[in-house]
Amino acid sequence: MNSTTFSSHISRYPWRWLATMGGVIAALTCGSIATVEAQGTIETSLAVPASVITAELAPPPNVPPTITRRTPAKVIVELETIEKRAPLADGVDYEFWTFNGTVPGPFMRVRVGDTIELHLKNAPDSKFPHSIDLHAVTGPHGGAMLTQTAPSQTTAFQWKALNPGLYVYHCATPLVPHHVANGMYGLILVEPEYGLAPVDREFFTSCKEIFIPRGR
Numbered sequence: 001m002n003s004t005t006f007s008s009h010i011s012r013y014p015w016r017w018l019a020t021m022g023g024v025i026a027a028l029t030c031g032s033i034a035t036v037e038a039q040g041t042i043e044t045s046l047a048v049p050a051s052v053i054t055a056e057l058a059p060p061p062n063v064p065p066t067i068t069r070r071t072p073a074k075v076i077v078e079l080e081t082i083e084k085r086a087p088l089a090d091g092v093d094y095e096f097w098t099f100n101g102t103v104p105g106p107f108m109r110v111r112v113g114d115t116i117e118l119h120l121k122n123a124p125d126s127k128f129p130h131s132i133d134l135h136a137v138t139g140p141h142g143g144a145m146l147t148q149t150a151p152s153q154t155t156a157f158q159w160k161a162l163n164p165g166l167y168v169y170h171c172a173t174p175l176v177p178h179h180v181a182n183g184m185y186g187l188i189l190v191e192p193e194y195g196l197a198p199v200d201r202e203f204f205t206s207c208k209e210i211f212i213p214r215g216r
């Protein structure tokens, strides 16, 4: 299923891709490091990245290609929080809150040693502020304090991935469960320094239940 087909599919059946993470790729661990400076920089250093690349993000159930480079890079990640009304079931629409327009949000893929510069834009027609807390970041709230972003604004922060693992990310704007329940969560994979064992195909899935009043 290509991304266009999938986008159409997820638009029609977004509930299939909702919630609790059922990633197929790796174990969940905690790690990495980040320090914080408002509107700016988090810096730790293992090595100076040799290149700057833009992260390839993939909407579920797709994942970006495995990382083949064996040196760290500076990785630019562009995310946008979008509030959008979409079908929940036949004849029933729901006001989803999303990262990049999908629920869950896009799958991110980096490697140990990468320095990630994450930009978070909140769409102009949003009604609420949003943010991001990546559990791959060890630091104050995983970036959430730096990325409380009002509609039409953009925030950014930088962190270094130190520990491999598959981590959840989510919006951390109060009330956090409200934002997560409306769809603001996803996965980031930090590959080990020498990559993962080859597999035939990678994908990720999730499941979730949403209960809404009749007639809504």
Ligand SMILES: [Cu+2]
Binding pocket: 097, 129, 130, 131, 171, 172, 173, 179, 184
């Ligand atoms: Cu939010």
